[in-house]
Amino acid sequence: MADTNEPVITLRKVTAELGSRPVLRGIDLTVRRGEVVALLGANGSGKSTAVRSIIGQVPVTGGAIELFGTPRGRFRDWARVGYVPQRTTAAGGVPATVTEVVSSGRLSRARFGILRRADREAVTRALESVGMADRAKDSVDALSGGQHQRVLIARALAAQPELLIMDEPMAGVDLASQEVLAATLREQVAAGTTVLLVLHELGPLEPLIDRAVVLRDGCVRHDGPPPKAVGQHALPGHDHVHPHSAEAEPVRTGLLS
Template sequence: MNTPHADAPAVRLTGGTAALGGRAVLRGVDLAVAPGEVVALLGANGSGKSTLVRSLVGLVPLSGGRIDLFGTPYGKFKDWSRIGYVPQRTTAAAGVPANVREVVASGRLTRRHMFHLGRDDRTAVDDALDAVGMRDRAGDGVADLSGGQQQRVLIARALARRPDLLIMDEPMAGVDLASQEVLADTLRRQKEQGRAVLLVLHELGPLEPLIDRAVVLRDGCVCHDGPPPQALGQHALPGHDHVHPHADDHTTSGLLT
């Protein structure tokens, strides 16, 4: 994790604005995650959470503001292997015609390294499968797995990159208790190893002890950045006004390569 900007946040968004379908979704958002820090991004449906993390990995263009990755302006950043991205499971895992190992191994592929995985790559894949307890299912088809197991595969694919920044969009959604515990253990190890973690969550749940800071969005703006709310659920979020939009953020499928 050597870098000429050793003291810089793993990711910093300054004054971020974005629109989808002509509708403003992010309105001047500031966000930073330091190495070794686990930050939860909270908010009601439609508050801009998924749009924010997707903008950080280049899937949604910003209309204004600035992103710096490890102290480097976004447009000059090249070392994308330092970032692991776990999209929402429904957009990336269901129906994938590949086995578990193939999906996890895809996390090691780059534009310069597309068709051959070396010994270090294979070791990284095995380590990632071990980390999420899925090595014994490596030859199984992803489409045959439970929702929680599919989520573990997506997390393993991101971990196979050995990232310094791990971004997860709703990793707990529709996940069984066993997979929640695996996720909590995985995140604990990432934190101990000094990695930065940004999580989109509806509520903290079993991850609460691992969360260093909570950033709460409301209508595309940050309404809280500080200690996690003590109570769980949408009603406990700062700025909650008891209006419950039912439409999720507009999302499109995509993977970080």
């Protein structure tokens, strides 16, 4: 049985730059098996850079990153990791059907790059989980923004990852798709998937969040219970000081990103 206390993601004093501009200034972050952690913060706080550094898209200038206890530079079992980038065209401008895009997420588990019956079934289940099975043969060019996002999530789920990293999955997505995505994530969490989310606001995902990590200017300013937006605290721009934050700095619960 898996150790529920096992670190799945570990960042120690991680620094990173974009165009010689410091973006991460010594990040410490641990996500343990089965946790759902939300990464919050204003624009430019380093949220997306942090998750992109975890998967190797942004080189770090200092510190250490581990995945499943292995230094990221030596980590090779990427089938264990599902990544959903910020909303983009699902096929990257290449003509493709919904099934083709989602199937590409299964290649990391397919033998010799050939999709067998078990792989095709996993693709079908992924499409069903995001409510897109009826659009399987459609071109992704015909999809709405919310449907694009569902396809990107299905692509990540097709490999049946143990760790799911999602960068603003709810951004610019209609309410119906938000509810589908929340239900999909509930299923993944119930199955034991570890999740790290970059979020603009907690929204319908709030009941699933175990911990919130708030970044400001590339530093962790809060790591603990998610900020609660209740009553006037829900108003945009309202500064709410969280006494459990180490520095008791105000967190703008209405404008987190």
